[in-house]
Each structure stands twice: as structure tokens, then as C-alpha cells.
Amino acid sequence: MLSDTLPLAATANAAAHEGYEAVYSRPATLLSTPMHYCPGCSHSLVHKLLMEVIAEMGIQEHTIGIAPVGCSVFAYEYMDIDMQEAAHGRACAVATAVKRLMPDRYVFTYQGDGDLAAIGIAETIHAVNRGENFLIVFINNAVYGMTSGQMAPTTLSGMKTTTSPCGRSEALTGSPLKIAEMMAQLPGTWYVTRQMVANANAVRRTKKALRHALEAQQLQKGTCLVEILANCPSNWKMTPVESMKFVEETMTQTFPLGDLKLEGRLCK
Amino acid sequence: MKGNEALAEAAIRAGCDAYFGYPITPQSEVLEYLAREMPRYGRLVMQAESEVASINMLYGAAGAGFRVMTSSSSPGFSLMQEGISYMAGAELPCLLVNVNRAGPGLGTIQPGQGDYFQATKGGGHGDYRLLVLAPASVQEMADFVFLGFTLAEKYRNPVLILSDGAIGQMMEKVVFDQAPVPDIPKPWATVGKPAHRSRNYITSLHIQPEQMEQHNLRLLEKYKAMQEEVRFEEIATADADYLLVAYGLSGRIAHKAVDVARHRGLRVGLLRPITLYPFPERRLAQLARQVQGMLTIELNSGQMLEDVRLAVNGRVPVRHLGRLGGMLPTPDDIVHELENILEVQHA
Numbered sequence: 001m002l003s004d005t006l007p008l009a010a011t012a013n014a015a016a017h018e019g020y021e022a023v024y025s026r027p028a029t030l031l032s033t034p035m036h037y038c039p040g041c042s043h044s045l046v047h048k049l050l051m052e053v054i055a056e057m058g059i060q061e062h063t064i065g066i067a068p069v070g071c072s073v074f075a076y077e078y079m080d081i082d083m084q085e086a087a088h089g090r091a092c093a094v095a096t097a098v099k100r101l102m103p104d105r106y107v108f109t110y111q112g113d114g115d116l117a118a119i120g121i122a123e124t125i126h127a128v129n130r131g132e133n134f135l136i137v138f139i140n141n142a143v144y145g146m147t148s149g150q151m152a153p154t155t156l157s158g159m160k161t162t163t164s165p166c167g168r169s170e171a172l173t174g175s176p177l178k179i180a181e182m183m184a185q186l187p188g189t190w191y192v193t194r195q196m197v198a199n200a201n202a203v204r205r206t207k208k209a210l211r212h213a214l215e216a217q218q219l220q221k222g223t224c225l226v227e228i229l230a231n232c233p234s235n236w237k238m239t240p241v242e243s244m245k246f247v248e249e250t251m252t253q254t255f256p257l258g259d260l261k262l263e264g265r266l267c268k
Numbered sequence: 269m270k271g272n273e274a275l276a277e278a279a280i281r282a283g284c285d286a287y288f289g290y291p292i293t294p295q296s297e298v299l300e301y302l303a304r305e306m307p308r309y310g311r312l313v314m315q316a317e318s319e320v321a322s323i324n325m326l327y328g329a330a331g332a333g334f335r336v337m338t339s340s341s342s343p344g345f346s347l348m349q350e351g352i353s354y355m356a357g358a359e360l361p362c363l364l365v366n367v368n369r370a371g372p373g374l375g376t377i378q379p380g381q382g383d384y385f386q387a388t389k390g391g392g393h394g395d396y397r398l399l400v401l402a403p404a405s406v407q408e409m410a411d412f413v414f415l416g417f418t419l420a421e422k423y424r425n426p427v428l429i430l431s432d433g434a435i436g437q438m439m440e441k442v443v444f445d446q447a448p449v450p451d452i453p454k455p456w457a458t459v460g461k462p463a464h465r466s467r468n469y470i471t472s473l474h475i476q477p478e479q480m481e482q483h484n485l486r487l488l489e490k491y492k493a494m495q496e497e498v499r500f501e502e503i504a505t506a507d508a509d510y511l512l513v514a515y516g517l518s519g520r521i522a523h524k525a526v527d528v529a530r531h532r533g534l535r536v537g538l539l540r541p542i543t544l545y546p547f548p549e550r551r552l553a554q555l556a557r558q559v560q561g562m563l564t565i566e567l568n569s570g571q572m573l574e575d576v577r578l579a580v581n582g583r584v585p586v587r588h589l590g591r592l593g594g595m596l597p598t599p600d601d602i603v604h605e606l607e608n609i610l611e612v613q614h615a
């Protein structure tokens with residue numbers, strides 16, 4: 001039974017309706033604060049997966065999260081763990097200090113593509129190159145979401161955004177930055193994978209990847225990076241269903257899914 | 269010991285848990301000394317990839333409740349300003365050190381005091397203040413580390429030691445007999461949320477204007493409370509009818525100038541601000557009723573001058589004598605200037 005293995009939040013509705021039982025709920029590590037994310041956004045789903053893993057591993061008391069600047073700047077409003085909100089792009093520097101000073105804690109950063117891949121690329125590369133023992137959850141939705149849809153380093157070639165109105169030009173702005181591939185090349189990484197949450201199977205695989213990455217922190221072997229292809233229906237001007245389909249059919253062509261590095265070894 | 273080394277040794281003795289820094293002349297001895305000595309005590313010292321990374325490592329470590337320090341010199345310290353603003357906003361205690369060199373831009377590696385405005389008026393974006401200590405000797409480089417950590421943790425606010433290339437590089441005798449820094453509990457630190465308390469989070473974000481204003485007002489109350497920490501030194505002010513105002517390295521030179529001027533029969537005194545924020549404005553206002561004028565000696569084009577003028581509020585003329593670009597005035601330069609001023613005033 002699900003409720004035997006998963007610590008569930010108060011199931012008020014189930015209690016109110018005798019004879020019913022809750023079979024699906026939020027984990028106890030996720031607060032009941034209504035999320036500010038747009039309908040259909042991947043952030044809320046990834047928040048839940050990450051918090052489920054932390055609840056299932058029983059590490060709520062030993063986990064410190066670092067929130068970025070971007071749509072998930074308010075992650076600490078939803079995650080019921082100790083957190084720090086970092087300056088734009090600097091989450092990996094903040095996490096470095098927290099983990100180095102408290103090596104027995106689980107530490108993760110949660111960052112978007114503008115935060116990690118543009119302004120914060122230096123802090124990211126150097127943290128990974130030092131093999132810092134924390135998890136980087138990298139949400140790649142190919143745009144700046146919070147500032148309403150400007151071009152990101154991961155914007156697909158030819159993709160229209162508010163700052164690339166005729167489509168991203170490689171001649172002017174380069175090609176989509178493949179963060180997972182870049183980071184896998186550095187000796188500091190232990191586990192690098194790219195996942196998505198566009199269908200039920202993919203959600204299960206993403207959760208498994210997050211759990212694998214957090215468990216690996218006990219080994220003290222290096223940085224784990226889980227890149228998650230995410231949608232942005234509001235800024236892509238699509239319905240949530242259309243946007244999930246776009247992730248699955250179009251984004252994955254530029255950003256192929258799967259493990260890039262396992263146990264410190266490049267895959268393939 | 270060198271000023272920079274005395275400061276580094278004091279950091280270890282004051283219980284600094286972690287230091288993050290990046291090399292830059294004329295303060296690299298701090299990082300070098302700590303890289304050599306700190307690991308022996310099981311403390312963390314890291315050379316970051318930039319000053320931007322250093323200050324954000326400091327943010328993370330301070331947010332987790334550790335006693336932390338960084339140091340840099342003018343161009344590098346400019347790079348830290350965003351992070352310092354975040355730390356002031358998130359109310360994180362830390363000790364910052366700027367071994368001031370002459371600018372703007374890359375400038376030169378010789379001593380300067382051109383960062384006075386940056387140090388005392390906030391420096392980064394937004395409405396905040398740092399507590400600023402200005403050492404004038406190697407002994408004070410060591411003493412102010414203890415004082416700095418104490419004040420930072422008392423007020424949950426970044427404290428800045430504003431030194432300069434000469435104080436950092438000069439060698440003098442130094443005594444380590446400072447009182448230990450009290451350990452104040454930090455129940456707000458992010459160390460992992462036990463079941464019995466609600467989560468801790470470190471942030472400078474208050475998106476609702478009503479809440480942001482409340483936060484600003486609370487910070488303002490704190491800055492008001494900090495005014496009682498004002499510190500300064502007075503030399504020969506009891507019977508002075510003219511006052512020099514100078515801090516740090518220029519404070520030392522001005523002290524010598526007072527000796528020379530007194531020898532020539534000029535009744536000159538010196539007020540040396542030790543805290544640049546809070547500024548000794550009340551004492552200066554009192555002295556403005558006693559003296560016929562004031563002269564600030566600064567290694568800049570007249571920055572503290574503005575604060576002295578605000579303090580005396582037009583009661584007496586306040587003039588400025590400065591050298592720039594890493595050049596220093598001599599005591600004779602100052603006395604010569606004093607003689608000219610007093611001659612003109614008597615004529």
C-alpha cells in the first residue's frame with residue numbers, strides 16, 4: 001500500500017469521507033502553500049518528485065537546498081526543508097560552502113537555464129571541476145521564464161523568443177548549450193543524466209534519477225547533475241499538452257535523453 | 269608582522285571557521301597566510317574562481333551559521349558588491365576586508381582611500397549600510413578582526429575593515445591579547461530542519477512592497493542602534509583651535525603633522541575616525557563650536573570631506589588636502605597647508 005511506504009501529508013479529505021482512503025497526496029516534505037507556477041508547468045511536478053525522494057529517504061532533517069533566481073526563486077516557500085536563496089547564478093558557490101562545512105548533510109541546488117547556463121556558468125564549471133559533493137537539479141525549458149520569455153543559452157536554434165523575435169540566430173548568439181554533455185566531460189562529476197517529465201514513464205525515470213543522485217552523495221565521489229527538460233507553456237504560447245509534446249518531440253532532438261555518466265565513467 | 273599577516277593570524281585566533289578569497293595585490297598575503305595556517309586548525313580555506321564566487325561562498329557559509337571572512341582590494345572588492353548587498357539584505361554576519369588601492373579602474377597597487385564612498389554609503393544596490401572599521405596600524409589590523417566579528421554577530425550585519433595598501437604591507441610589532449569573540453546562538457542558520465522546528469530559510473527577497481518596506485524599516489532601526497558603536501581617537505584636541513580629520517594611513521600622517529605644527533606653535537588637534545560608519549558626527553559638531561576650521565587629509569579627491577561638512581553643518585569652514593594615485597602627503601605638506609589657511613583666516 002502506498003501510504004505504508006510514503007510519509008503522506010494530512011489526508012483531511014479522506015478523514016472527512018468515511019470509507020475513502022487517500023491513495024495520492026503530496027509528501028510531508030512539501031508544504032501546502034499554493035504554488036505560483038503557471039498551470040501545467042513542470043516546476044511543480046519536479047518540486048514534488050524531489051520532495052518525495054527526500055521524504056522516502058528520510059533525510060528531511062539533513063538536507064539543505066539552494067534556490068536560484070528565476071521562476072523557482074520561491075522554492076523555499078514550498079519545500080519544507082532548510083534553504084538558502086542565492087544570488088542569480090551563484091547557487092553552486094553557495095552550495096560549495098554549505099557542503100564543505102557540513103559534509104554529512106545532503107545539499108542540492110535547483111537552478112534554471114538562465115541561472116545555471118548563462119550568468120552562473122563559471123560558478124557551475126568550477127564547482128563541478130572541484131567535484132563538489134552535491135546535487136545540481138538543472139531545469140532546462142529553453143527560455144527565461146520569470147522575466148517572461150527571453151532567449152536563454154539553451155534556446156533551440158531558430159526558436160522564437162521575445163529577444164529573438166525572428167528565431168535564434170546561431171551566427172549572432174551561438175548554438176544551444178549542452179550542459180549535461182559539458183559537465184560529463186569534467187572529472188569532477190560522478191553521475192550526469194538528462195531526463196524529462198513529459199509523460200508518466202519519464203516522470204518515473206526522473207524520480208529514479210533524483211533518488212540515485214541523492215543516494216550517491218553518501219559516497220562522496222563527486223558532483224551529480226540531473227538535467228530535466230521542462231516546458232514553459234506561458235512563454236512558448238502553447239497549451240500545457242502542446243508544450244509537453246514539444247518537449248518530447250522537438251527538444252529531445254537537440255537535447256537527447258539518457259545517462260551521460262555513471263559512477264564517474266562516461267556512457268557509451 | 270605585516271599588516272595583512274596580522275589580520276590573517278587574528279582571524280584564526282578569533283575563531284574564523286572559513287575563509288574564501290581570490291588573489292589581488294596588495295592583499296594576497298591574507299589568502300597565502302591562511303592557506304598555509306588554517307588547515308592545521310581543521311578550518312576551511314578556499315581559493316575561489318573569482319571574487320564573485322568568494323562572496324557567494326561567504327553567503328552560503330554565513331547562512332549555515334559559520335564565522336566567515338573574505339578579503340580583497342579595490343577592483344576585486346567592487347566585484348563583491350552584489351553579494352554584499354544580498355548579505356546585508358539577508359542579515360548575514362561576516363567580516364569583509366578591503367585593502368584599498370588607488371583607482372579608478374585597475375588604477376595602481378599603491379595605497380589609496382578612494383573607496384570611502386563605496387564603503388560607507390552602501391556600495392552595492394539597495395538601501396543598506398555596513399559597519400566600517402578603519403585601522404591605522406598593524407596592531408589595529410589584528411584588533412579589528414576580533415571587534416569586527418563581534419559586531420557582525422551582534423547586529424547580524426556585514427562588517428568591513430577598510431584598510432589600505434600601506435597598512436596591509438607595513439611591518440610592525442603586534443600583540444595578540446584581544447578578548448575572545450563571544451559565541452552568540454544562531455537559531456536562524458540553515459543546518460537541516462529538525463522535526464521540532466519550522467524550516468529556516470535565508471533570503472533577501474520580499475516581493476510584496478508592504479513586506480519589503482517593513483523589512484527596510486527594520487534594517488533602518490538596526491542601523492540606528494549601530495550608532496552607539498561609534499569610535500574615534502583624539503590627539504591634542506583639548507586646547508585646539510584648528511582640527512585635522514583623517515583616518516587610516518592619512519590619520520598616521522596627520523598625527524605626525526600635529527606634532528610638527530605644535531612644535532611651531534600652532535594649536536592644532538586631530539580627530540581620527542575609527543568607525544567610518546557610524547561616523548563621529550556628534551563629536552565633530554561639538555568641536556565645530558571650539559575650533560575655527562577643519563581640514564580633512566585623505567588619499568582621495570575629497571570623500572570623507574562631505575561627511576565632515578554634514579556634521580559641522582556650515583558652522584566652520586572645512587577644507588580638504590589630498591594626494592591621489594598612490595602618492596602620499598608628508599607631514600610638512602600638511603603643516604604648510606595649515607600655515608597658509610591660518611594666515612589667510614587671520615588676514
